[in-house]
Structure formats: C-alpha cells, structure tokens
Amino acid sequence: MSRASRAVAILGAGTQGRRLAFMWSNCGRPVNLIDRDEKQLQASIHEVNTFRSTFPKFKTAQEWGKVSKFPYAQLREALSNAWLVLECLPESLQLKRRIIAELEQHAPENAILASNSSSYTIGEIIAGVQLKRPERTVSMHSYWPPETCPLEIMGHDETDPDIIPSLLEESARHGFQPFHVRRESVGYLYNRVWAAIKREALLTLSEGVSTLQELDDIFKAVLKTPKGPCEQMDVVGLDVVLDIEEHYAQTRSGIPQAPRDLLKQMVAEGNLGVKSGQGFYKY
Known part of the structure; x- marks a missing residue:
C-alpha cells in the first residue's frame, strides 16, 4: 500500500481533532477519527462536512478522503492502515504517556507517532515509557486550522532525521504551513x-x-x-x-x-x- 493511500489516524475528536481530520482528508487521504464518546464522533463528522463547504480552497483533489469514526474499543482496527498516528488529548502528561505506549502497541511498525501537545515536548512524554521505536515519535503542534494553518514539527534526540522532511512535505501538500523546530523547546516557536x-x-x-x-x-x-x-x-x-x-x-x-x-x-x-x-x- 502506497503512503498516499494510507490513513492518518487521529485520537481525540474534539476541537483540534476534527479540524485536523478536515485538513488531512483534503487530498483524498483517508482519516480515521477515534474517540470514546460517540456523540463527539458524530459531531466531528458533521463539523468536517461543514468545513468542506466553508473552505473549498482546500479541496486539492477530485474527491475528499473518507473520514471514518472509530470508538476507542476499535483502536487496533483504526490504526491498522495508518501512516501517521496523532494524539489530540488533554494536556495531562501521565495520560499522554499511557496513550503513546498504547498507540505504538497497535500501530504499524513504520507508522509515525505524533503528539499535538502545546506544552509538553515529545521527549518529555516518552521519558520513562518503554517504546520499541522511539525514533518514530515527534511533536506536531497545530494552531487553529483551517483558519490558521501553521504547524510546528519537532523531534527529539532519538527521532529518525528522515521523518522530519517527510512530514514537512506531506503537511504542506495538505494545506498546512509547516515550521521545523530544530531543537526540543518547551513552547515550540510561536508559543x-x-x-x-x-x-x-x-x-x-x-x-x-x-x-x-x-x-x-x-x-x-x-x-x-x-x-x-x-x-x-x-x-x-x-x-x-x-x-x-x-x-x-x-x-x-x-x-x-x-x-x-x-x-x-x-x-x-x-x-x-x-x-x-x-x-x-x-x-
């Protein structure tokens, strides 16, 4: 399966998760949106469709990618075809540490695991977490897409350097304005x-x-x-x-x-x- 046809899996269907689902589906790429709350998932699909009619300039392909909703109980299935797995959960360090370990357990070995955290670096999140592939983890902090599209991409000491150019290229293709944070930094660049x-x-x-x-x-x-x-x-x-x-x-x-x-x-x-x-x- 080519990378272009593989999904972006987003854990957390809140304000940021649904906006990122819209952005990552605008080039025909499938998006798997995961949450424990079925009402949240339903509201997210509705808002993604609203964004599609409100921001037509982001439609860069003939068809939008399908945004599929998954309850948390189907996490393994939601991650099975993912190229990028992104968590958009509340700013709790312990929660993020627990989740990143669970995401790695179910994601494909070559998937990139990313955190949308605005305050914790990926290095802080994975510290003390037993990961098999820490080199596949990064921070990807977005602001308020689609109205505000900057995206800060930051690795850590063990991040595979080949991942960063790939993320910069793919995110730009999907309508983001990516910035590379070249060293781990609490607060990234803008914050x-x-x-x-x-x-x-x-x-x-x-x-x-x-x-x-x-x-x-x-x-x-x-x-x-x-x-x-x-x-x-x-x-x-x-x-x-x-x-x-x-x-x-x-x-x-x-x-x-x-x-x-x-x-x-x-x-x-x-x-x-x-x-x-x-x-x-x-x-």
Whole structure:
C-alpha cells in the first residue's frame, strides 16, 4: 500500500481533532477519527462536512478522503492502515504517556507517532515509557486550522532525521504551513513568544496598571491584531492557559507567580473563557 493511500489516524475528536481530520482528508487521504464518546464522533463528522463547504480552497483533489469514526474499543482496527498516528488529548502528561505506549502497541511498525501537545515536548512524554521505536515519535503542534494553518514539527534526540522532511512535505501538500523546530523547546516557536505576551498582560492586570479593556485595546491598536491578549486567552480557555503556565514554571526559573494566581482565581470561579460563557469577558 502506497503512503498516499494510507490513513492518518487521529485520537481525540474534539476541537483540534476534527479540524485536523478536515485538513488531512483534503487530498483524498483517508482519516480515521477515534474517540470514546460517540456523540463527539458524530459531531466531528458533521463539523468536517461543514468545513468542506466553508473552505473549498482546500479541496486539492477530485474527491475528499473518507473520514471514518472509530470508538476507542476499535483502536487496533483504526490504526491498522495508518501512516501517521496523532494524539489530540488533554494536556495531562501521565495520560499522554499511557496513550503513546498504547498507540505504538497497535500501530504499524513504520507508522509515525505524533503528539499535538502545546506544552509538553515529545521527549518529555516518552521519558520513562518503554517504546520499541522511539525514533518514530515527534511533536506536531497545530494552531487553529483551517483558519490558521501553521504547524510546528519537532523531534527529539532519538527521532529518525528522515521523518522530519517527510512530514514537512506531506503537511504542506495538505494545506498546512509547516515550521521545523530544530531543537526540543518547551513552547515550540510561536508559543514561546506568546507566553511572554500573555504572562506580561496578566502581570499588568494583577498590578492594577491598566483596565482589561484598555490593555486589549492598546495591543490591537499598535499591532493591528483582531484580538487582544485577554480575548485570545478566553478563546484558548483559561484552564488550559493555567496548565501551560504551570508547566513553564516547572521547567524554567524566574517565572512570576502573580499571573498564575490571577488565572487560578478565575478558574476556581468557573470563568474559563468562551467555553464557559465567562472569562475576562462575558460571552
């Protein structure tokens, strides 16, 4: 079976999983979407079809690849013809470690195993995990496709160097804008810069230097961006932002405490951003 006809298997049919299913199916490639929640799977198929009518520019082949839904109980079958296996699960290190070992157990020997984690590097995830083929593992962090298509691809000390050019080529062919992170880096490329912006925004608010609205407004006025840093954090989810900030604090010295304290207070009050209807702003 040629690589072009082999599936991309995606574990996790949430916001990112369904968007990645759309992207990877736009050149006729089959996608196997896996989740424990049948309602989540059904909603994902519906949203993939919505994307196909909303973003026709991504249709680069005569036919879209078939997106098939698989319950987690059929994991072995879902991975059987996979060229690339991608996990899109919550930011729990222990969960990701357990899952990456299970994915390797059921995936073909020549499949590439990738994590979409935004805060943990693949080196951190596989540390202490007994893998037969650690050289087949990479990080592949996406943003908000199809609206925002950058994709950061990062290996680790043992990654087979031949894998990276292949992933850069295939992802570009499917409509991504790939970037190679050349050394393991917590936060990849963009998120390292974004981390400094959001942390300083939170620190500014905690010190009472500015109102929320003024802070976002001046950011948008100077940089001509559609959203300010607090608006953007609301979209990401303040619980997710907090988890990422906690991880930065664990891996780097000198991270200020006040931004995390502000986030902890908001999360404790149930203000998670857009998904809860209230974050920095009300939705």
